[in-house]
Amino acid sequence: MSSTDVTRSGASEYRQMEESITMAPVERLGTDELDQELLTLNMGPHHPATHGVLRLLVTLDGEVVRDLKPIIGYVHTGIEKTAEDKSYWKAIPVIERMDYLAYYFNAMAFCGATETLLEVEVPPRAQYLRVIHLELNRIMSHLVWLGTSALDLGAMSMFWYCFRDRETILDLFEYSSGQRMHTRYIQVGGVADDLPDGWERKCREFCADMPSRVDQYNDLLANNEIVLQRLRGVCPLAESELLKLGVTGPLLRAAGNPWDLRKAMPYSSYEHFDFDIPVGTVGDNWDRFAVRVQEIKESVKIIVQALDGLPEGPWITDDRKVALPPRHELATSMEALIHHFKLVTEGFRVPPGEVYYPIESPRGELACFVRSDGSSKPARVHMRDPSFVNLQATAPMTEGSYIADLIATLAMLDPVLGGIDR
Amino acid sequence: MPDAVGLELLAEELREADATSVLDTLYFRDKGQVTIAPRSVRTVLELLRAKGFDALMSVHGVDYYPEEPRLGVHYELLDMGALDRLTVKLRVPLDDPHVPSVTPDWPTADHQEREVYDMFGVVFDGHPDLRRILMPEDYEGHPQRRDFPIGGEPVMFTIDESDGRAYTQ
Amino acid sequence: MAVKREKLGGGEPVASDDFRIRQLRARDMLRGDLEGTDLDTYVEERVLTTTMDKAVAWARSNALFPATFGLACCAIEMMSIVAARVDVARFGFEAFRASPRQADLLILSGRVSIKMAPVVRRIYDQMLEPKWAIAMGACSSSMGVFNNYAIVPADKFMPVDVHVPGCPPRPEALMHGILKLRKMIQEDPDMGWREGYGARGTEEVVPADDTQDSAVNVFVPRSNTAGA
Numbered sequence A: 001m002s003s004t005d006v007t008r009s010g011a012s013e014y015r016q017m018e019e020s021i022t023m024a025p026v027e028r029l030g031t032d033e034l035d036q037e038l039l040t041l042n043m044g045p046h047h048p049a050t051h052g053v054l055r056l057l058v059t060l061d062g063e064v065v066r067d068l069k070p071i072i073g074y075v076h077t078g079i080e081k082t083a084e085d086k087s088y089w090k091a092i093p094v095i096e097r098m099d100y101l102a103y104y105f106n107a108m109a110f111c112g113a114t115e116t117l118l119e120v121e122v123p124p125r126a127q128y129l130r131v132i133h134l135e136l137n138r139i140m141s142h143l144v145w146l147g148t149s150a151l152d153l154g155a156m157s158m159f160w161y162c163f164r165d166r167e168t169i170l171d172l173f174e175y176s177s178g179q180r181m182h183t184r185y186i187q188v189g190g191v192a193d194d195l196p197d198g199w200e201r202k203c204r205e206f207c208a209d210m211p212s213r214v215d216q217y218n219d220l221l222a223n224n225e226i227v228l229q230r231l232r233g234v235c236p237l238a239e240s241e242l243l244k245l246g247v248t249g250p251l252l253r254a255a256g257n258p259w260d261l262r263k264a265m266p267y268s269s270y271e272h273f274d275f276d277i278p279v280g281t282v283g284d285n286w287d288r289f290a291v292r293v294q295e296i297k298e299s300v301k302i303i304v305q306a307l308d309g310l311p312e313g314p315w316i317t318d319d320r321k322v323a324l325p326p327r328h329e330l331a332t333s334m335e336a337l338i339h340h341f342k343l344v345t346e347g348f349r350v351p352p353g354e355v356y357y358p359i360e361s362p363r364g365e366l367a368c369f370v371r372s373d374g375s376s377k378p379a380r381v382h383m384r385d386p387s388f389v390n391l392q393a394t395a396p397m398t399e400g401s402y403i404a405d406l407i408a409t410l411a412m413l414d415p416v417l418g419g420i421d422r
Numbered sequence B: 001m002p003d004a005v006g007l008e009l010l011a012e013e014l015r016e017a018d019a020t021s022v023l024d025t026l027y028f029r030d031k032g033q034v035t036i037a038p039r040s041v042r043t044v045l046e047l048l049r050a051k052g053f054d055a056l057m058s059v060h061g062v063d064y065y066p067e068e069p070r071l072g073v074h075y076e077l078l079d080m081g082a083l084d085r086l087t088v089k090l091r092v093p094l095d096d097p098h099v100p101s102v103t104p105d106w107p108t109a110d111h112q113e114r115e116v117y118d119m120f121g122v123v124f125d126g127h128p129d130l131r132r133i134l135m136p137e138d139y140e141g142h143p144q145r146r147d148f149p150i151g152g153e154p155v156m157f158t159i160d161e162s163d164g165r166a167y168t169q
Numbered sequence C: 001m002a003v004k005r006e007k008l009g010g011g012e013p014v015a016s017d018d019f020r021i022r023q024l025r026a027r028d029m030l031r032g033d034l035e036g037t038d039l040d041t042y043v044e045e046r047v048l049t050t051t052m053d054k055a056v057a058w059a060r061s062n063a064l065f066p067a068t069f070g071l072a073c074c075a076i077e078m079m080s081i082v083a084a085r086v087d088v089a090r091f092g093f094e095a096f097r098a099s100p101r102q103a104d105l106l107i108l109s110g111r112v113s114i115k116m117a118p119v120v121r122r123i124y125d126q127m128l129e130p131k132w133a134i135a136m137g138a139c140s141s142s143m144g145v146f147n148n149y150a151i152v153p154a155d156k157f158m159p160v161d162v163h164v165p166g167c168p169p170r171p172e173a174l175m176h177g178i179l180k181l182r183k184m185i186q187e188d189p190d191m192g193w194r195e196g197y198g199a200r201g202t203e204e205v206v207p208a209d210d211t212q213d214s215a216v217n218v219f220v221p222r223s224n225t226a227g228a
Helices: A013-019 A079-084 A088-096 A103-118 A124-153 A157-177 A199-221 A225-231 A239-244 A250-254 A285-308 A334-345 A386-398 A403-413 A417-421 B004-017 B038-050 B109-120 C016-031 C036-062 C073-082 C117-126 C171-187 C192-197
Strands: A039-043 A055-061 A064-071 A353-361 A364-372 A380-384 B022-028 B031-036 B055-063 B071-079 B084-092 B098-100 B123-125 C105-109 C132-136 C162-164
Touching (some): A064 A386, A064 A403, A079 A088, A088 A103, A103 A124, A103 A353, A103 A380, A124 A225, A124 C073, A157 A199, A225 A285, A239 A250, A250 A364, A364 A386, A386 A403, B004 B031, B004 B038, B038 B098, B055 B109, B084 B098, C036 C171, C073 C132, C132 C171
Parallel strands (some): B031 B084, B098 B123, C105 C132, C132 C162
Antiparallel strands (some): A364 A380
């Protein structure tokens, strides 16, 4: 079907695939009598340190990385196409499974885009509940990052500590929505259900414990000589380069640019909360590490403020054409029954238009583009995933560094392949 | 966000520079969208960069089937200083899906244009390395076009009722 | 001496006179009346081989080395079983080996895309016998949530022993699946899912020529199992 096929020679299929990849022009090094040759090493897709199925074609000069080409697509699931086939309500679980560590954020971006198109208002309680769960998800994502990055660096015990706290957060998710991961809690117009009894107390217990836990993790890692040597001064990239590459999130903040959508272009009542944005100075791996660890503490602050100021009210919009009516109404009201039926079978119709809704996910700017053609199914859903864009910064960052630094940099980059490949 | 008036002024400035570049403007849900002619995308983006929109956040494709011209490419611009966003859209027909690549000016568009090529078949002239990024290298077809079938297979179950077997532990 | 392998339990139903013969031989053994080749056969069949089989199966099942093979969301829940709450080290399975040559259990956690399927198969081929595979989650067992052009169910290209449903399955569910596999290895190493693939033990039987259907993917799509 494509009219622009790459020309193929008569080589075997596998070699043909390799041929289509052009290496950057790296000249053959020949200084003095020693004729050095560059080695092309294939890392992945099955590799314990690539945070998912990421394949890297690394051109090495000894142990020094001269060029890097990431090859992705090994977990491409066709999520965007699948979402076109389902009504808006039923597409939420599919969209959630994109960036599998930040599932509330995926749902938030999609629901936010749909709400913008529908011009439906989210009640304040729902906004606060969304903020609480989003920040809990952010903490959970950073904990997984911390555990697996420390594992990559060799500090294995961090993995167990971080996953212990992750289990507490997943318990909270399970308590409020019924599922540990991919909870389908954020719905179009609000959230799926109110907080059960005792959730707030459990959450406050967690928030009371967490800052001291973060301090403990800092004590374990931040003063460790090996961690410092592996992260300090390693693979920095200037802020201007990062901006050119479209990098956002903790990577950009580590380089000194305090760009955070929660503060710059607040959504879902983030402007009501008082929190700081951790910013680094140099932009090396150490700053990326410190920024994320500090962000956990800031998120705890937000959650506590949200719990303190949680307003009363409905947790989902009253517009019955968008949100399911409460079940007790189905027994008494005919309109409720009809609304329920229409929403579950066909779904709500969204006025035609195109919307791009950006939010701040743990990895950067996560945005959802929804194009609606007036029917009950989206005509195009595109997730602008931060890891997909941030991955392009790997090559400039790691040029001239060792393979070990490449592993550390990949860990600090925090790529989530589900988001990259969608 | 530039409001509706600001959007029209912006469009006027773009038309001053290149009379046929701006095809349409739309102010929808508090955000400006500008539709331009495909051949002028590089100049338009440079002009917008000079006006402050110095961050290209996203390049993505849309299939407008059955409306013609069918394939669209959207560029999402962000002005970090003034906290503005702007969408630049262009449409190309299926039989001539060529768009000048903005990768030399905006390095962030590298992987994103490859994805649009892979999923929709839009060819970006001047892209340093245009090949498939998400599908296998030798895949035929552009999956996210609206007329590409969604695919899938029937789920294979172990025990089928028609066999007459009951499931026992 | 040629060792005759015998199926433990299961298999075809035993004819009654077969049993009678075995009963008489057992009686003779106890009396000390079995001589010569009869005695040799008896010893091979009953004492050595059976106990040896059982011991080997017990050892294999209690020391599975899973391969680190996380693909997508299920990988995070697979990491959770290594974590402290559902501790897989209780059972002896915490030694996740990165190299397929050293691993004997492949936990396919996550959605297998068409680009990844040949890679998975290659990793599976590189593992040494005996090897087992668990398809964790809905996406690798069937197509899961995404029934579209980009995903392949694992049964299409490699034999799978245990399917664990869920999206993603709870760590406890995955543990249940692994323990089920362990029970399968201990009790009936020749039985289970692999019977459908015509396998011997854990070895896959690959047809000699291309005209036959592959032993893997035994599921001929039947007309009334239209997909989800």
